[in-house]
Amino acid sequence: MISLRLLPSTWPMLVKVPLVVAMLMSLMSMGVSYMIYDRMTRSQQGALEKLAETYLDGVSAALMPHVIRRDSWEVFDTLDRAREKYASVKATYTVVALTDGVILASSNPARFPLASPLPDQLRSPFKDGQYLHINAKEGVAWVWRPLVEADQTVGDLFAELDIFHILQERQRVLFTLFFGAFMLTLTFVLIGYLAVHRMLQPLGMLNRYVENIRHERDEPLPPGMLNEKTEFGMLFGRFDAMRVAIRERADLAAKLAEEEKLALIGKLASSMAHEVNNPLGGMRNAIDTIRKHGNDETVWTRSLDLLERGLEGIANVTRATLVTYKGGSDPEKLTFRDMEDLQFLVQHILKRRNLILRWTNTLPQDVYVDGGSVRQIALNLLLNACEASPNGAEVFFRTSFLDGQVNVIVEDQGGGIPENVKDQLLNPSISGVPESSFGLGAWTVGMLTKRLDGTIAVETKAENGTIVTVRFPSRGG
Amino acid sequence: MGPRSVWGHLFRGWGVREVSNEGMGRQRFRYSRRQVLGGAAAFGLSAGLHGKLALAHHPIQFGLTPVFLDSDLEIMSELTQYFSGKLDHPVSSVKRRTYQEITSLLLSGGLQAAWICGFPYVQYRDRLSLMAMPLYKGEPLYQSYLIVNKDSPAQNFEDLSDQVHAFSDPNSNSGYLVTLHLLAERKLSPSGFFSQTIFTYSHRNVIRAVSSGLAQSGSVDGYVWDVVAKYEPELVAGTRVIRKSEPLGFPPIACSKEMRNDKYVGLLTDALLEMKEDPLGKHILDTLHLDGFVAGDSSNYDAIAEKMDAVREFL
Numbered sequence: 068m069i070s071l072r073l074l075p076s077t078w079p080m081l082v083k084v085p086l087v088v089a090m091l092m093s094l095m096s097m098g099v100s101y102m103i104y105d106r107m108t109r110s111q112q113g114a115l116e117k118l119a120e121t122y123l124d125g126v127s128a129a130l131m132p133h134v135i136r137r138d139s140w141e142v143f144d145t146l147d148r149a150r151e152k153y154a155s156v157k158a159t160y161t162v163v164a165l166t167d168g169v170i171l172a173s174s175n176p177a178r179f180p181l182a183s184p185l186p187d188q189l190r191s192p193f194k195d196g197q198y199l200h201i202n203a204k205e206g207v208a209w210v211w212r213p214l215v216e217a218d219q220t221v222g223d224l225f226a227e228l229d230i231f232h233i234l235q236e237r238q239r240v241l242f243t244l245f246f247g248a249f250m251l252t253l254t255f256v257l258i259g260y261l262a263v264h265r266m267l268q269p270l271g272m273l274n275r276y277v278e279n280i281r282h283e284r285d286e287p288l289p290p291g292m293l294n295e296k297t298e299f300g301m302l303f304g305r306f307d308a309m310r311v312a313i314r315e316r317a318d319l320a321a322k323l324a325e326e327e328k329l330a331l332i333g334k335l336a337s338s339m340a341h342e343v344n345n346p347l348g349g350m351r352n353a354i355d356t357i358r359k360h361g362n363d364e365t366v367w368t369r370s371l372d373l374l375e376r377g378l379e380g381i382a383n384v385t386r387a388t389l390v391t392y393k394g395g396s397d398p399e400k401l402t403f404r405d406m407e408d409l410q411f412l413v414q415h416i417l418k419r420r421n422l423i424l425r426w427t428n429t430l431p432q433d434v435y436v437d438g439g440s441v442r443q444i445a446l447n448l449l450l451n452a453c454e455a456s457p458n459g460a461e462v463f464f465r466t467s468f469l470d471g472q473v474n475v476i477v478e479d480q481g482g483g484i485p486e487n488v489k490d491q492l493l494n495p496s497i498s499g500v501p502e503s504s505f506g507l508g509a510w511t512v513g514m515l516t517k518r519l520d521g522t523i524a525v526e527t528k529a530e531n532g533t534i535v536t537v538r539f540p541s542r543g544g
Numbered sequence: 545m546g547p548r549s550v551w552g553h554l555f556r557g558w559g560v561r562e563v564s565n566e567g568m569g570r571q572r573f574r575y576s577r578r579q580v581l582g583g584a585a586a587f588g589l590s591a592g593l594h595g596k597l598a599l600a601h602h603p604i605q606f607g608l609t610p611v612f613l614d615s616d617l618e619i620m621s622e623l624t625q626y627f628s629g630k631l632d633h634p635v636s637s638v639k640r641r642t643y644q645e646i647t648s649l650l651l652s653g654g655l656q657a658a659w660i661c662g663f664p665y666v667q668y669r670d671r672l673s674l675m676a677m678p679l680y681k682g683e684p685l686y687q688s689y690l691i692v693n694k695d696s697p698a699q700n701f702e703d704l705s706d707q708v709h710a711f712s713d714p715n716s717n718s719g720y721l722v723t724l725h726l727l728a729e730r731k732l733s734p735s736g737f738f739s740q741t742i743f744t745y746s747h748r749n750v751i752r753a754v755s756s757g758l759a760q761s762g763s764v765d766g767y768v769w770d771v772v773a774k775y776e777p778e779l780v781a782g783t784r785v786i787r788k789s790e791p792l793g794f795p796p797i798a799c800s801k802e803m804r805n806d807k808y809v810g811l812l813t814d815a816l817l818e819m820k821e822d823p824l825g826k827h828i829l830d831t832l833h834l835d836g837f838v839a840g841d842s843s844n845y846d847a848i849a850e851k852m853d854a855v856r857e858f859l
Contacts, residue, residue: 139758140710140749147756175756176759180708
């Protein structure tokens with residue numbers, strides 16, 4: 068479940084759209100920030116170069132005669148005064164070295180003493196011939212100017228400029244840019260979230276109505292939502308039309324299922340008449356026998372037994388028919404007896420086709436499922452199996468209750484189930500009501516099983532015959 | 545300027561014999577000496593004659609060596625204002641970078657009077673006339689200080705060997721001659737004792753050089769050090785005095801002997817001696833932390849002359 072949520076395609080639109088806004092805004096602000104920062108860096112570098120140039124020009128011009136005379140004091144004095152004059156340059160030190168690499172004077176004699184060798188670290192940054200080097204890590208810029216008079220180099224001027232404030236300004240601008248961009252992005256994301264939330268509200272409602280339909284709750288849309296001028300209004304209009312169509316089909320399907328039951332009863336009625344008629348003949352003979360030989364106690368007793376069995380057979384058939392037609396003793400449950408009674412409803416076809424019914428019923432006394440529907444399914448399957456079986460064949464019916472499920476297995480030795488009927492059984496749809504009564508039985512079984520959240524499996528045997536297994540979950544109880 | 549040329553510079557100023565290892569030709573020295581003595585004397589005579597004729601129309605030129613503060617423009621302005629008032633004649637002040645320039649101008653008649661140092665005075669005592677001596681702490685005397693950087697571990701003069709030493713001016717008594725005399729007593733030359741010497745041409749600059757660490761030690765006018773300590777305590781805070789010389793004649797105000805009887809030079813001398821009586825003069829003296837001026841006597845500079853002779857003898 069967690070991995071499913073991590074998958075971006077499973078995220079709701081309410082998250083996706085603000086995220087896309089955030090990404091686009093971040094990309095844009097990063098691009099703009101980079102351009103501004105780059106431009107500012109170049110501008111600062113240019114300004115720094117000009118400042119260093121001005122400083123070096125001024126100082127070197129003032130220094131030149133003193134360097135030529137190698138006057139340490141005057142060089143120091145010039146550098147010392149330059150520190151105040153060029154205060155804006157913020158030179159941390161300035162060093163004048165002679166061509167032999169000896170320091171003539173520096174603005175910081177304690178660090179760079181008179182007549183000491185020039186530290187290599189001062190000269191090394193300029194080996195590439197550049198006059199300006201920026202060391203951002205230490206917040207300083209190193210500058211170098213050879214002191215040339217009449218094409219003769221008389222010395223070198225090195226200086227370190229404190230550019231921490233410049234770099235700090237850069238950092239401040241960078242921070243402002245990124246912070247501004249972040250806040251702007253956050254604002255847009257929030258606006259995006261609210262806008263999408265508002266825009267998706269109708270979809271949320273639609274979702275609720277779709278769920279209603281899925282759970283067979285028919286709730287009409289409020290008329291205010293069916294505004295044809297808006298996209299969602301049009302969508303709701305179409306959805307409402309679809310809802311009405313689905314309701315009509317569902318009504319039709321219910322009606323058809325009812326009719327199918329009546330048709331089934333009708334078919335049963337003739338067989339029942341036959342079932343009732345058979346004992347009636349025997350019973351009439353028994354009555355005649357009693358009339359003729361009523362004094363013979365043996366005949367009397369045998370005739371009464373015959374009458375009793377005949378009446379019992381009639382009672383069984385009528386009760387089973389009543390149960391099928393009107394529903395069981397309790398529609399919320401299926402009883403062992405209710406299932407047992409189904410045998411009486413197929414007696415006529417068993418006899419007519421000379422079939423042998425192998426009946427196994429291991430159901431407990433009460434199982435909490437829709438008893439009427441399960442009986443209708445079992446009877447349908449049993450009748451179809453008998454119809455499909457050749458004369459003298461065996462029909463197997465097994466019903467059991469295992470792991471909270473009611474299992475109904477019907478097996479025949481017929482020529483197999485046609486593909487279209489099998490399809491009606493496995494994938495029944497409201498829109499696909501079959502026209503033939505045979506297909507209608509299979510379709511009814513499929514629809515009822517689906518309604519009861521049951522499953523159907525159809526297995527064609529290697530030798531002749533088909534096994535249909537239907538399972539229904541019990542509601543407990 | 546290296547130590548060798550400093551020596552040459554000193555000799556040119558003195559007109560004394562040259563040290564054989566200084567690398568300067570005798571011919572060159574002679575030329576230099578003639579230039580200073582002969583040329584300057586001739587120019588001085590001519591200028592002096594012209595000066596007398598021209599004084600009635602031109603301002604009196606009063607020379608100042610960079611004895612004290614660098615930023616002494618205000619003092620110079622007040623001095624000229626004071627003198628002009630006293631003389632009832634325009635007086636302008638003249639300042640040069642080195643003592644030698646002021647001394648040469650004074651000897652050549654380019655200046656009618658100048659506040660010079662005791663060392664040039666004794667060098668040209670035969671040609672200069674003492675007009676007045678400043679009184680510092682009630683005496684016409686001052687001292688030379690040997691200073692070191694505040695972080696230096698040096699305790700005495702010997703500890704300064706192999707260091708960079710800052711002098712004030714090759715013609716300064718306190719900023720050069722006194723230390724030179726200390727070395728001469730030990731039979732040493734500056735280049736033999738110090739690793740390097742520099743001239744800063746101002747006592748305040750000596751303090752700056754030592755305070756900044758450019759030089760580890762320096763020879764400085766004790767009076768200037770004391771006054772700078774009052775005006776710029778943060779500057780002298782970077783230095784520490786390790787030796788004070790004996791009291792010596794305070795830098796005098798002098799004129800060339802030819803000008804001694806000039807009316808304006810006489811008035812200038814009177815103005816100096818009466819300075820403490822005048823409000824503006826008193827203000828100037830207070831600013832300079834001086835008590836006034838006295839006529840003084842040439843013998844006050846005998847001690848400096850002795851040092852000069854001792855150095856000359858050693859060299």
